[in-house]
Amino acid sequence: MELTREEESALKGEQGEIMQMAYRILVATGEATDAEKLVPIEWTHLSGVNYNTIGDAGEEFLSSISKNARVKVKTTLNPMGFDIDNVSDYGLDENFISKQLSIRNSYETMGVIPSFSCIPYEIFDIPKDGTQVAFAESNAAIHANSYDNLKTNKESAFSALASALTGKSPYSSLRKEDSANITIRMNVDNPDELTYGMLGFFAGKVGDISVNISGLGKMDNRQCKAMCGGMGTSGTCAKFIFGEGDSDTEKIDFDEKAMQNVHDELNTSEKGDIITLGSPQLGLEEISELAGKLKGRSFEKRCMIFTPRTVKEQARKIGYTNELERAGCEILSDCCTCLTPLINKDNVDAVTTNSIKGAFYLKNSNGVGVNLKSLSQIIEDETR
């Protein structure tokens, strides 16, 4: 990999230990992915925030580097483990809370915007077409590449952190070129967001770095997010290219049978004890739509709704929050269904959700059963 004189100097430690470590990460990542150089990036989105995922080692590392490390570019942050406003309702232990707050402090000290959201593309302004960014949250990386005309690889927590500290990223993979190894032909009638989530999950399994996708009708925001979330869960692929692709590209159908296979893999329960909505977190449009659908109805079970804090505040001002709480929803900001410590198998057997991404982590990390249903089905079956 070619480095500039300044980059070489940082790697040698002439700009301090933090910069040396950050460049070591960029060089190791770059060499591993055959990058020829580093390029400037304008925005970094970090993962590695939830104490549930990074543990004591992560907490100690962040606490140690935050004494000297400061981010160089706009840097936003993935969800953490809970919403401080209502954490006392969920019986989390003191150790979890204090370690999580230490992680939050470390990021804030480094100058990171405490957004605690997995949908940065929905709550921040999108830079101009073709801008290089570094997103570690998989659904956000896929959304950025596929819908927002930005360029990012599916970064790790570490490469994104190194990019935040240096403003650079290895020039490799999707930053350079996005040729798809396969074309997926969408061949399922009357798709809802659950169908698109399963389509994304299927695509992530067959795609290398990007896939062509054809046969998509008009999709709403919820469906687009579901497709990105599904893809991010099942593989390394990080871009949808809309269209048939070249005639010599391998073609594969996503039909009823392919969909059933994904369903069978992730749906492990006939019914859920609680309902979760929001993985990726719900944006204002989805909150508004949900409030509309719940007019005059109430959930018969607990229903947890995950949304960014900024959206929760807007929703409160507009009056959606009242409507949702009246219908029995628990509204949580700063956290997400995905890898939440708030649901565990000691008190929940199975969860009903419309999220493929949520389903994957509930099943594999929380160890609870999953009952997949579309939002309209959830409202029909679970409210009165």
Added chain:
Amino acid sequence: MKVLVSGKIKGTVLKSQDAINFLGTVDKKTGIISDKNHSLYEKSIKDTILVFPSGVGSSVGAYTIYSIKSNDTAPLAMICTKADLTVATGCALANIPLVVISEEEFSSISNGMKLTLDTDSTPQIQYQ
């Protein structure tokens, strides 16, 4: 050979044919492999030159590599045949020299061998 993290180190090889999942299979306090199904079960990776095909599993495993380095239970260097990002970023965080070698060279290294790894010299690996 590809240098992912540079450095110079002299030590004794601990070799495994199995990939290593650093998250959950390495005891951070002792550096001992705690996975019963792993060929290095009950062996300590501390102060060894750890030679193995590649890392597997969650990228959070990189923090484990950082932890074992902080606890003084880390290998002196790692040598793999495939560059996976968990081991690459973990070694970068912890400043543990890491190189990727060919299958052929991998098969020529045996357990207990003493060698010097110096990423700035040629050849980069010298057998003793």
